[in-house]
Amino acid sequence: MIPPDDIQVTIFDHRAFLKNVSSHPGVYRMFNAEGEILYVGKAKNLKKRLSSYFRHTGLSNKNLSLVNQIHHIETTITHTEGEALLLESNLIKEHRPRYNILLRDDKSYPYLYVSTEQDFPRISLYRGSRKLPGTFLGPYPSAGALRESLNFIHKTFRTRQCEDSYFNHRSRPCLQYQIKRCTAPCVGYISKEDYAQDLQQAMLFLQGKNTQLIESLAQKMEAASEKLDFEKAAEYRDRLRLLQKIIEKQYVSSDSRDADVLACVSRGGQACVQVFSIREGRNLGNRSYFPRLPEALDEAEVLQAFVSQYYLDRDCPPELILSHQLQEQELIESMLNEHHQHRVKLSARVRSDRQRWL
DSSP states (O other): OOOOTTSOOOOOOHHHHHHTOOSSSEEEEEEOTTSOEEEEEEESSHHHHHHGGGOSSOOOHHHHHHHHHOOEEEEEEOSSHHHHHHHHHHHHHHHOOTTSOBOOOOOOOOEEEEOTTSSSOOEEEEOSOOOSSSEEEOOOSOHHHHHHHHHHHHHHTOOOOSOHHHHTTOSSOOHHHHTTSOOOGGGTSSOHHHHHHHHHHHHHHHTTOHHHHHHHHHHHHHHHHHTTOHHHHHHHHHHHHHHHHHHHHHBOOSOOOOEEEEEEEEETTEEEEEEEEEETTEEEEEEEEOOBOSSOOOHHHHHHHHHHHHTSSSOOOSEEEESSOOTTHHHHHHHHHHHHTSOOEEESSOOHHHHHHO
8 A cells, every 4th residue: 555645654663562562451552753642542462452453464444554654652551451441542532543433522511500509599501510519410412402401490490590690689570580480589589498399399300200290299289279279279280281291202211210322323434423311211312423533434333432432521321222232342331330330231232112212
């Protein structure tokens, strides 16, 4: 193969290098003459894996181009192959080598933030470091789906949505009170205790505890009716109706376990990975990703690299439902188990609801 004009061919003495390479598990980094990391890989046996790059036949065009640019290689020995996989994923994310599959994802993920340390907590969309005092729910894959949930919260439970600077300087209710999307705690139109009950109901909804929430609202409606407080009873009735509508819209399964559903399609050197988040049987939203590929690859290989990078710095549910069986599925399961400190199952051959999701 004749390398392109913009690729500098260097002479790397691979025979001398391979004489001293360990046969233990580990990670290797290939550098060019300018010190740029071209590729990061992991291996169960470093010597065996690195030797495969320098055979005379059978290399792909990508690997031929890569090998022609190698100036030197550095290795790091690890205790296990799982530890090597985690280190590899971290190094790929940090250095973004041109010959690795890269998850192009620079956006921070939105959370729901509840300022529970305040007398009248605010529920709002939040991005950034989770160091504020209060409760964070998420992350959510889709800001649009999160805003839809917030809209329902404010419409149904009428918790405040204004900034503290606005809330602390009100002398009369704002428009949100007039259109029945807030109970005006800023001017004392609702007690701290009653507001706390509304907030508790909103939190039950956000946590997917819909059965408990419906029972609570039904009991409050009956209690209000017995006291002849029909206005309050009608308010709880309206909340129940709105809740039933939103549950029907989000409902995907009677199975209350949490899972992410991931599917990949690759054509013409480009790939798309779609991620759906299912929590407590509800669809919280989905998002598309377009990883950068060094060459045309099959879907299983793209999905394997995606999963290894995607769950490094975000929460991982107990189950990942995949459109393709991964070549190193057991190894990735082991890495995710150790990294997230809970059992993670990767499922590719599924039935019933899970098959429908895929």
